Amino acid sequence: MAGITRFGGYVPRLRLQRKAVVEANGWFNPGLAGLAKGERSMCNWDEDSLTMAVEAGRDCLGETPPSNIRAIHFASTTMPFADRQNATVAATALQLGEDLRTVDLTSSMRAGTSGMIEALENIEGRDGQILYLAADHRETASSGAQELQMGDGAASFVLGNDNVIAEFLGSHQMSTDFVDHYRGQNRSFDYNWEERWIRDEGYFKIVPPAIEALFKKTGVSGDDIDMMVMPALIRGVPQKIAKGAGIKDEAVQDNMHAIMGEAGAAHALIMLSRALQAAKPGQTILVIGWGQGCDLMLFRATDAISGFKPSLGGVEGFLARKKEESNYNRYLAFNELIERDKGIRAEVDAQTALTTLYRNRDKVLGFVGGKCTKCGTVQYPKAHICVNPNCGEWHSQEDFRFADVPCTVQSWTADGLTYSPDPPTHFGMVTFEAGGRLMADLTDVDKGGVEVGMPLRMVFRVKVEDERRGFKKYFWKAAPDHRKV
Template identity: 55%
Template sequence: MIGLTGFGGYIPRLRLSRKSIADTNGWIQPGLKGLGKGERSICNWDEDSVTMAVEAARDCLHDRDNAEIRAIYLGSTTLPFLDRQNSGIVAAALNMDESLSTVDITSSQKAGTTALSTALDSADSSDGKEILVLASDARHTRAAAQQEMIFGDGAAAFTVGSKGVIAESLARHSFATDFVDHYRGENRSYDYNWEERWIRDEGYLKIMPQAIDKALAKAGIDAASVDTLIAPSTLKRVPEKIAQMTGINADALADALDGRVGATGCAHPLVMLSHVLESAKPGQIIVVASFGQGCDVLIFKVTNAIADRQPQTGISGYIARRQEETNYNKYMAFNDLVEQEKGMRAELDNQTAMTQLYRRRDMLLGLVGGECDVCGTRQFPRSRVCVNPNCNATNTQKPCNFSDTPAKIMTWSADHLTYCPDPPLHYGMIQFEGGGRFLANFTDADVGHVGTGQDVKMMFRVKDFDNQRGFRRYFWKAAPIRTSEESKNG
């Protein structure tokens, strides 16, 4: 039996009120006011498709051995590097064994489902290992564009294999045609969108029902027996029409998360699938369809193992971990929609030494430190000499991964002088459970809600940008954990 063996996801903490977008841009686009309900997820300034993919993978693999993974397939249309393997960065951040295959799949809104379908085709029941499938998108739009109201940022993760299958793959069908509903050409930052009625009538309503019908026929399943249909579309009433045309019950349509997250690009069908699996019951039939220069359809049957493979936080948990953002100007700044005067302190040369990045990749990307074999002292970074003054043994440190180790804030500062895209810059000394400490930058930190002794979670983020050369450097930051009561009180 081949199918899904685990799942997870990630939604950024920040939620931009759609009303703030409409209030700012309604003078030039009055039609935006009709879309001004709810909120959408937005990346912090130090998040992108790679960092979201890492967090989704951690959510999926929280109780798993990374040695079980033999390949990583990453689907995205917003990869930060055009000529550097982005899935390779993810593998390094997850501290994966380097004897694995990494693949980037892009250039279509069905890149996420294509990655999953390819993994299911490639899964081998003989070796017992799994393929990690990731889909992540942070789509950019022009200010005041309708898509700015509709889109959201997010990622999903799945493992595919033959052991501990939680959702058996029953059938798959793909349909490829160069139907151009939108495109983004070379050296262009934003999509060019075609007319909505044409996309609806000639695209979704002719292509998707045909593909779903063929997939159901392959699986030998009657449409009326489908428990959940995932068929996301940014066009109103299209999912309902597709359900009607295929004979699937309208009440089988999955929550599209429109009012809380938005459409997360090629990740969205898999974000919805991850969300559905959180409450799925054994025996349920799930149909996943995605549209983009054709259509992918995947059909799964939930097994009894679903209760044993739940994510650490899940899409629902990350939706609940929200911080409202009403400052549209901050969103514009984070997405380079406005040119700002950053001041002299921002005039730094952030060139990365590629030699050091490679030689110390386990430390810089995987947050791997050391643990002394003699006295058990942990430290970051790893060095030849143990930092314990009562030991000082040399060449005794074995690798120790700190990325998933709980930690607390020992000391902290909020720096208003050093340049930061979202001032003040919070940083401080953190102490890891079981030993080890280092001076870390903080992320997702709220002014007035950072304190000594506070728990933090390590998160993979963008450290800084080298705008002269088009390079971005990644590292781990400490995210202060606020209690539910603190979050309620703002």
Template identity: 55%
Template structure:
């Protein structure tokens, strides 16, 4: 039975930090950085992490798929918010999947993304139900490091399995080579990097070709028949050099999104694959390769099913939902790279009772409210007594998920008094079209967003609070303008 990709999704955070602004801050120290000062990089909001981005990519991917069919959720990242708490499990919970599910995290390498997808495909071949695979990255980089320029934040998601695949897996091959071009040891926040020229000549240009050549010979596909070649490395021209060496047409080399997104770490091969699928045609052969202590290479052939896949935002849609951030200080503050005076209000203890959280997990992580089986009123949160004054029935609430519903702004403010990592704090009463409302935090409100009463909003899964004392963070849903055209340039 053939196995492959059933659906794809992508997510890129709205803010795009202008690289010229990073250079402006640091070129006094390292003039060489001016060479990287072109374009922009995706910059996660303060309330985003790899888990929240994975959730957004997964929502995009699952658009109209039946979530009850999902048999496993895998997530790949090297920037997981939790070292011991399954991150894929949080993703599954936010997506309101049932608990009869295998969840697994892939980590510790820039190859975790491609390895995770290859593994998911292998498992799916064994006949399990569809597997949701997500890869996301929010890389911590030192100020004035080249990685600060070339990295970007983002995520991709795929539903893989058997049946109506939009891209069938022709084959995959992995070369495992403990080539240490960079590393991040236990307890370290940042990568330690070796010389780029060595990495290029001895790493990219030697290890990757062996993986691809093996794959092509195993699948019997000729290099010149590859339609799209996704190679995620930021370094200029490397993908082209590889293509030339392997005989892949130059025109098949996919855009590595360095100009408008940046390299999204271990997620980037997946982000590029997701992006490639957007404009692919039946018969296209997409080759995706990665690099990190070896190389994974996967080859897909796009099928006729791609034509009937429902529309989705995808990487391109999220790239278009864009705000050009010119304040590098904000990036520093979001990543705690500067010792900002946050004021006494920021000292409020954000401790989460784990019992409280578990008991209310459906409400906070999946945004499940209630609907009265007697009068039909929807409400958030769910409670054992209906909120409708003309009903008030007890024990009639049935689960009613709000996360995918559209609401409208009833009232709002921009608050400069309350502590927020990104003041002013925007919030307001949102009202769901089919019933239910919430005084909700807003997120991704750019300076050009003109919030108005009546404006449609959609929910996004975000970090609600960071408990820095204990290294915990709690998640909840926030409202953001549903119509991306509200975003300015």
């Protein structure tokens, strides 16, 4: 049977306090006061949809990924590259090999659910599994309601036929060109339409017949639904749709708007990932995706769900790992919503030598070093000669991936002179549990919050952006291990 065999998620550490946004913009838009409660997730300056997708993928795959991943599908409406396959970058970062099918899915808020239905309906009877990633980092104009309502996050799933923890029972899709919002070509921000129209003519007329068709197709009724996943920015919409379908009120899952906002094409799947963390064997989960029609998926948790836990704590774990951010200017700066004078130290040409990047892709994107087959010494980067002074063997090293190896701070520096989008720049000598060390950038740390011996884990982040040519450089940085700190 086809279904979900693993799941994971990711929510950035920073949580922008909505009160800070309202205090800054209330003079211009007093109506924002009604949205002042709660917080929204916020990417750090070195995070985007791709880095979040990789982190969610690591949460899902764990330290020992399945050996039979045959494809990676990546859904997002905010891909870092418009013409460079983003799923291929994720595949390299996760080091799942190159004998893969890679697909980018975009252009609609239901890209995440539509792509997942397509993958599930085509995987049955096939060998191998699919790693399915979804992430969004939506940009919004400042001082509008969407700035408060949106959020950043990612979800991931392994889809396959064996050792299924959530069986895929069926799906139904409706394609209707109902435009509740849109973003035109070469535009940064969405244009949104009136809420009452979206609610009455959109949700309430499109979703109910789709649910009825799904129930008829699968033989399931509203009474059978234990969990209903449905993102909707308009208050009360999921509850009314559930009531009309005969689904009990307690089945409607929290949409997390109060604690992270809505993460676009990824949000229904983030909610699904969180629901799976709480699901018990035999429970039935209905997932509804929305955007120019709707997608419906039906799952039933199997006995195997009790034996699986996301490697990094899943959506719940990342929700718990948070830092409140009340500096609205920092949010504006990280999202390039204001033009800053970055100073002359930032005036460095950051052109990427694409030939060098290609030749070193596993070292740079996959964080692969070397391990001596003679003495067992590990090192980064991989070299022709073993660094062990008692060995010095030539051409003895095999690939060794450092990304999942625990590490600690040996020494560190906070540099206020080097340019950084979020000064001071933190970096230091990082030592790995398996051996080897690296002078690495530190991220997700606060001024005065770094200590020698602090447990760290490596994370895939933006190193620098070539703004002149629109090319992002990715590398691995050290961040506090939220499971140990």
